[in-house]
Amino acid sequence: MKLVGISGSPRRGAVSAILLNIVRQLSGADFTLYESLLDLPHFSPDKDGDSVDSTVRELRNLVRSSDGIVICTPEYAFSMPSVLKNALEWLVSSGELNEKPCLTISTSPLPPGGDKAHKELRSVLTALGVKQATDNLLCIGATRKRISNSGELLDPSIEAELRSGVLALTNLITIPTNV
């Protein structure tokens, strides 16, 4: 099983990337963590086509060759970071996310866990035709108290929730016709 994790944070070493690394361990899958959102050019239909930027081509190939996607986003001003939305816009016309099994996670230092960004992300992904692994929103809040600066989980319930999310995604990939 090949999975791609997309960290929605433009910041290196962000909580989103930490959580995706835990997902990588829990999944036991061939897992690629994509952290190059800042390298993508601003989306414009005028820039798309045969001469599209190599970074966009790389992202599209990565998503196309995967069995499923895991996106973890922080919340910026009640929304997902613009760099993540930009990446998703590059995947609209090329269609790599259509019917792609997807697990979404949001994270925030505040207790709601980035629920507003999460809902927005899922709305965008619905427009792109992804298959959501679970109806539940996996929002991980109060991260400063629950994850140490070195990336260690201080609250074991986070791992349990991530494991459930990974199971839901694995089930969707393995048993696709019944969903």
Place this chain on the structure above:
Amino acid sequence: MKNLITFLVLSLAILSSCSKKEETTKPGDSVLTHPIPPAKDTVLQEGVDRESGLLIDRARLRTPEHEKLLERFQPSEVVNIYHDFRPLRKPGLKPEDLDAFLKKKKINMEELKAILSEGDLLGWNKQ
């Protein structure tokens, strides 16, 4: 004097009309005469077998013990065991069939229950 008599007569009339009488109730004319039916456990009504833990139980919750049991499994193993057990997951499961399944999957009963619980919580029983 006349006014006093009138007042007393009226007062007596009012008091007599307000006096508490022992009412004779007919059986069945009050909700209080009906026994309150016992509350129905809708989960049990659906044929849930809480004893064995092998049938669907919507009242399940994820527990730390249950999470611990799942730690040794890869996600794909959990998914496969859950779905492979579905044909056997019905009332009247023979103990020998259950034993054969556990042996084949190299798991114990508690691990099977944890996997079934997790799958149910994730809604796989509705697939």
